[in-house]
Amino acid sequence: MRRLFAVVVGFATAFAFAFLLLPVVAIFARVPVGHLFSQLGDRVTRDALLVSLKTSAIAHACVLFLGTPAAYLLGRRRFRGRAAVLTLVELPLVLPPAVAGIGLLAAFGRFGLLGGQLNALGIRIGFTQAAVVLAVAFVESPFYLRGAIAAFESLDDDVLAAARTLGAGPWKVFLRIALPLAAGGLGAASALALARGLGEFGATIIFAGSLQGVTQTLPLAVYAQFDQNFDVALAISALFVLVGAGILIGLKVAGWIRFGSISPLRPAASTSS
Amino acid sequence: MDSLRLDLTVATRSFDVELSLDVGRETVALVGPSGAGKTTVLRAVAGLVQPARGRVACGDDVWFNGQVDLRPEQRSVGYVFQEYALFPHLTVSKNVTFGGGNADGLLDRLGIAHLANERPHALSGGERQRVALARALARKPRVLLLDEPMAALDPHTRAEVRAELHDLLRELALPTLIVTHDFEDAAALANRVGVIADGRLRQLGTPAELLGAPADAVVAGFAGANVLAGDAKQAAGALTEIRLDDGETTILTADTMQGRVSLVIYPWDVSLSRATPEDSTLNHLHEEIVSVVRVGNRARVRLRTLTAEVTSASADRLDLRPGERVVASFKATATRLVPRA
Numbered sequence: 174m175r176r177l178f179a180v181v182v183g184f185a186t187a188f189a190f191a192f193l194l195l196p197v198v199a200i201f202a203r204v205p206v207g208h209l210f211s212q213l214g215d216r217v218t219r220d221a222l223l224v225s226l227k228t229s230a231i232a233h234a235c236v237l238f239l240g241t242p243a244a245y246l247l248g249r250r251r252f253r254g255r256a257a258v259l260t261l262v263e264l265p266l267v268l269p270p271a272v273a274g275i276g277l278l279a280a281f282g283r284f285g286l287l288g289g290q291l292n293a294l295g296i297r298i299g300f301t302q303a304a305v306v307l308a309v310a311f312v313e314s315p316f317y318l319r320g321a322i323a324a325f326e327s328l329d330d331d332v333l334a335a336a337r338t339l340g341a342g343p344w345k346v347f348l349r350i351a352l353p354l355a356a357g358g359l360g361a362a363s364a365l366a367l368a369r370g371l372g373e374f375g376a377t378i379i380f381a382g383s384l385q386g387v388t389q390t391l392p393l394a395v396y397a398q399f400d401q402n403f404d405v406a407l408a409i410s411a412l413f414v415l416v417g418a419g420i421l422i423g424l425k426v427a428g429w430i431r432f433g434s435i436s437p438l439r440p441a442a443s444t445s446s
Numbered sequence: 447m448d449s450l451r452l453d454l455t456v457a458t459r460s461f462d463v464e465l466s467l468d469v470g471r472e473t474v475a476l477v478g479p480s481g482a483g484k485t486t487v488l489r490a491v492a493g494l495v496q497p498a499r500g501r502v503a504c505g506d507d508v509w510f511n512g513q514v515d516l517r518p519e520q521r522s523v524g525y526v527f528q529e530y531a532l533f534p535h536l537t538v539s540k541n542v543t544f545g546g547g548n549a550d551g552l553l554d555r556l557g558i559a560h561l562a563n564e565r566p567h568a569l570s571g572g573e574r575q576r577v578a579l580a581r582a583l584a585r586k587p588r589v590l591l592l593d594e595p596m597a598a599l600d601p602h603t604r605a606e607v608r609a610e611l612h613d614l615l616r617e618l619a620l621p622t623l624i625v626t627h628d629f630e631d632a633a634a635l636a637n638r639v640g641v642i643a644d645g646r647l648r649q650l651g652t653p654a655e656l657l658g659a660p661a662d663a664v665v666a667g668f669a670g671a672n673v674l675a676g677d678a679k680q681a682a683g684a685l686t687e688i689r690l691d692d693g694e695t696t697i698l699t700a701d702t703m704q705g706r707v708s709l710v711i712y713p714w715d716v717s718l719s720r721a722t723p724e725d726s727t728l729n730h731l732h733e734e735i736v737s738v739v740r741v742g743n744r745a746r747v748r749l750r751t752l753t754a755e756v757t758s759a760s761a762d763r764l765d766l767r768p769g770e771r772v773v774a775s776f777k778a779t780a781t782r783l784v785p786r787a
Contacts, residue, residue: 331531334494337518338525339545340585349544353535 212408221394248325274379304381313370320362475632524582
């Protein structure tokens with residue numbers, strides 16, 4: 174029976190591994206790698222790459238800039254309704270991205286909730302690069318917040334308290350203690366959110382459209398190209414695989430370095446008397 | 447002259463901690479079982495938890511009194527946390543100077559100058575404790591708070607660190623509050639010891655006062671005594687007879703009290719022998735040895751009803767082993783009666 178169990182478990186693992194890896198391998202196997210990367214010079218690809226880099230960079234900067242203090246508050250403070258807030262923050266994770274796009278349209282679109290106010294200010298968001306930024310930020314921020322809240326939550330209460338007894342005000346505690354100690358977790362969350370943002374498709378196509386050179390990001394270009402020039406679609410896909418793999422490997426290596434050198438000083442915070 | 451004056455009620459999850467205490471230029475230890483609310487008191491003094499009511503003042507400055515509630519960074523406390531809570535990403539010297547001040551003298555004074563550029567994870571327990579002390583002292587605090595400063599140390603370094611800490615505290619002459627669950631640590635470090643149980647200060651006094659006249663069974667138990675429950679009744683010759691709750695053992699004491707009592711007898715007042723000794727000792731218990739634990743040149747011998755502490759030499763001479771029967775003898779004058787806890 175032990176033997177049988179080992180066989181079943183081994184087979185399931187091998188099957189799952191092959192199933193997950195096969196499509197990835199197929200992207201590189203269809204055409205020679207050299208040809209693949211020459212397709213990246215294509216006009217459509219270059220435009221999409223620029224749009225993706227620009228919108229992702231802006232969206233990601235906003236997510237980090239606003240998300241980090243928010244995660245600090247949610248991770249360190251206990252208040253009434255905190256559990257509800259944490260749940261709502263994670264809601265976009267389980268929404269289909271297309272629903273997120275509809276939601277953004279309903280909120281910021283011309284006839285949306287804030288449409289009137291935005292119109293009065295002469296601001297049009299739908300189907301502009303600003304819409305891409307909003308869509309990307311909306312979809313990636315829960316990934317960042319989740320990881321960042323967990324990183325701040327796991328900080329040792331006494332270490333932060335020690336800083337306060339040493340005369341540090343809230344800014345100094347945040348900048349000199351909390352931020353550096355949570356840096357590993359924040360970096361990991363940031364990388365995952367960035368990867369998710371780069372791959373954003375559903376919300377963007379509904380809220381921003383797919384206008385080459387304006388709102389057409391790399392994933393949208395893949396979709397636009399796959400029935401026109403499949404090789405271009407393959408090339409962009411290959412790029413995504415490499416970037417994704419790079420982020421994952423980077424996270425692993427960063428994890429090893431972190432736990433190798435600055436090992437956390439103490440186990441779980443003890444709560445005595 | 448600065449003194450720390452507390453008159454506090456702090457709510458914890460399960461009960462309120464109430465404490466009224468003046469700490470001059472001396473060390474006061476709060477001892478008690480874990481969960482008794484000792485750490486909560488330190489946190490309230492530091493401003494890390496808000497008392498339900500009361501007053502915290504240092505010298506002429508009010509830190510808390512219902513209207514005033516200074517933030518931790520506005521108070522002047524040196525706090526040594528239970529597991530030291532050093533900043534793991536900063537070197538020893540950056541840890542010590544985090545709040546300002548100069549580290550050099552302190553690192554020298556505490557014998558850790560050679561570790562200035564190390565990070566906390568590279569240090570031993572004793573070294574971390576010194577860094578935590580140096581960090582707490584670097585801002586020249588007006589009050590020093592130490593939470594279980596010995597608990598994270600192995601027994602080997604404990605005695606040495608205890609002696610050094612004793613000298614340092616005498617030299618600093620700051621109002622100092624130490625929290626510990628170990629009466630020996632408290633007695634070694636503090637001028638006065640307060641026993642806290644269930645959020646109440648049961649007794650406050652010098653270690654000798656607590657040993658000599660424990661207020662109740664909890665205090666006696668913490669001071670290391672055997673505390674035996676029983677019923678007291680008047681016996682012949684100004685003695686009181688205690689029938690213990692096991693129903694078999696009767697003990698004579700020179701103390702007087704009636705009814706339900708706790709009898710207090712210190713392990714070092716109990717002597718052991720193979721045969722009943724021919725002397726004036728009134729109490730002889732014939733008992734089986736449960737365990738023998740040697741600590742340095744002393745041996746703690748646990749019997750069925752009480753524990754005796756004898757020299758290792760006499761433990762060797764008597765060849766004490768678990769399972770064997772011995773006679774435990776103690777004088778009626780070596781026992782005390784306290785109200786039942």
